[in-house]
Amino acid sequence: MTTFRYLFAACSLLLLVTGCKKDKDDPANDLFATYDRRALLTRVRDNAAEPAFSQLATQAAQLRDQTATLSGTTASADLVVVQAAWSAAAIAWKRTEIFSFGPAETLNLASGIAAEANPTVIDNALVATTPIDQAFIDTRPATAKGLWALEYLLFDRAAGDAVVVARLTTAPDAARRRAYVAALAADLAARATAAHAAWQTGPYRTQFVEADGNDVTSSLSLLVNASVQTVEALKNERLGRPLGDQNGGTPQPATAEGYRSGTSGALIRATLEGVELIWTGSGVATGINSLLDHLGAQSAGGQALSGAINARLGNALDRATGDVVSLVDQNRQPVIDLQTDVKQLTVLLKTEAVSKLGVLLTFNDNDGD
Secondary structure (H helix, E strand, O other): OOOHHHHHHHHHHHHHHHHHHHHOOOHHHHHHOOOHHHHHHHHHHHHHHHHHHHHHHHHHHHHHHHHHOOOOOOOOHHHHHHHHHHHHHHHHHHOOOOOOOOOOHHOOHHHHOOOOOHHHHHHHHHHOOOOHHHHHHHHHOHHHOOOHHHHHHHHOOOOOHHHHHHHHHHHHHHHHHHHHHHHHHHHHHHHHHHHHHHOOOHHHHHHHOOOOOOHHHHHHHHHOOOHHHHOOOOOOOHHHHHHHHOOOOOHHHHHHHOOOOOHHHHHHHHHEEEEEEEEOOOOOOOHHHHHHHHHHOOOOOOOEEEHHHHHHHHHHHHHOOOOHHHHHHHHHHHHHHHHHHHHHHHHHHHHHHHHHHHOOOOOOOOOOO
16 A cells, blocks of 8 residues: 555656646747747837827816816807717727726726716715815715716706706706816816826836736736726627616617717727727737737637637727617617627637636636627
8 A cells, every 4th residue: 555655646746747847848838938028018008008098188188178167158069069078088988998907906997987877876966065176076986976977967868968058057056066077077087197197107117017927917917807808898788788688688778888978889999999909909019919929829710819809809890880879779780790799709818818828817707708
């Protein structure tokens, strides 16, 4: 029996050693080691993240300035200008959505900027008597501030702009409503400016590039996981909910993000553009797909994995037009086709790219795709 135990231990040790040697000698590992990951991360930072947050800061500042001009004599034409500024800021936010780590976590951007609005909580803020200043905004729940609270206050899909103007000018709470809108926009601008500064001059600018491995804390892992999380949310929530996937197949157009403002299609396209910048790159720089090419990564269909990702992204971007709400109401097929493209993109990123890049998928919504 003792001899057997020694023999078993020796065999186990041999398997461990040969197993480790196999991992070390894996050609894919050698190729990963010879690729300049810091150059890739520098390109992502300088050509995707920093410009995206710069645009968000610029658009949020313009929205802040426009809302500050609202007065008791605001006309419909003035409201249209403010609404356009809101739409530009919302689209800019969606292009940054994929960078949900680092400064976004530190600054708590998701809850400060993009929490789903709760009309009841917002209305309660309007009937309160506490002066509206930054301290008041700081005490508001996430559901009563940020982009979607502003959308609730600046748009009314059913009643129309004339009613919104009346609420801002002649309603009993008009002055407080204008003050609340202006304060929310100022808070949004401050958050956007802080996020841009973190990518432009903050310590994370260097930390992001230096984390050049493929372990769970690496920037590559963060980018891949954020990509998967982003397309999963697009597939399941922003497309699936309006289509009725979570309601027994009965469409729920009012659940579409951007429902009040009619911007659902533009917001989806902006999200996909953010994903595209990470993987395909911009006109002057390449993204993660260049690493996949260096690794010789092939898709299950036998083509270059980068090409498969590019094709799926391109199809989805081409379909991301029009208002999802109207399409779901009138002709669901274009939305279904878009969701199909996003589903296929999800599989490419979540299964094939994760495997080829050797990163650990830490995000999982357990829907089985």
